[in-house]
Amino acid sequence: MGGIFGLILGKKRRSAEDRDILKRIFVRLLLANDVPYPHDTGVVAVRTDGEFRIHKKALRVGKFANEKGFKEVMAFVDDQTTVLMGQVRRRMPGDPKTVKSIRPMVTSGVIGTHRGEIFNAKELFERYRLPRETKTDSEVLLQMAAHSTEKGRINPETFLDDLRPCHGTISLSMVSLEDPGSIFLLNGAFKYMGKAIHLHHRAFFYASGERPCLGAVLLGEPLWHAVNGWPMKLCVYMHEDVRYPWMRSFIEFETVPERGWRGWIEANAPEERERQAAERAKRKGPLVLKPIPQKWRGAGCKIIIEH
DSSP: OEEEEEEEEOSOOOOHHHHHHHHHHHHHHHHHTOOSSOEEEEEEEEETTSOEEEEEESOOHHHHTTOHHHHHHHHHOSTTEEEEEEEEEEOOTTOOOSGGGSSSEEETTEEEEEEEEETTHHHHHHHTTOOOOSSOSTHHHHHHHHHTEETTEEOHHHHHHHHTTOOEEEEEEEEETTEEEEEEEEEOTTOOOEEEEETTTTEEEEEEOSSOOHHHHHTTOTTOEEEOOOSSEEEEEETTEEEEEEEEEOEEEEEOSSSGGGGEEETTOHHHHHHHHHHHHHSSSOOEEEOOOGGGTTSOOOOEEEO
């Protein structure tokens, strides 16, 4: 299905050499998401005043990187840029062929990329009475974000509440043009998002794709530190200081045998919680609540259930 990736820039004066380093890493990240089948490719850069440059086409990554529009987007990046995001997506039969439907999408003042599928998108459009500009399921997430804005800013708590009835898989990055200094990253169940930060550059990279590529792209680049990218977490990174994001986990609990995070349960899946509770009731012996291992702290787990 391809992947989403991006560069979040903190507030700092950078030399032209430092900017070139960050741009070079972004281009390598774009090329690392190339896939051997027809796909759509797009990138967008947003500045602190809400101005942006976007280029997207139904092209393979190799040809896209030589496009004049792509080079213009990269030239647009400066110290006033808050985020540079991109997406490579496999083109499926029946997909809309309009340029507006290619990610990154711009709708209702929100720009975003989404990897995954929303199964009940039509129901959500009707439930929240959201406007619809394309036939893609990803648009509903951006419209819900626009629906949750207060004085031009996306309210993360309201957005998460609106997201509860959503069924599907989500790996999402988005920003409001009225508040370009707040960049939202959300990775739902079964969607791992690689993250890395450079404290000197005040820069933050993220990537979520078919294969983990961020580590390979940053191999040999000094002073990059990996950041926890486990599923079921919404993070809001601020242009003023990318080191301290607002974070909220929406995990209710985790069942841990050997299944890894395939046992993670979403807080908006009551049927699954009832099924899990019924299975636990049939088992013999009391529940044992264990403390969270040190290596897992900060991932948003509340308890670990073991029988």
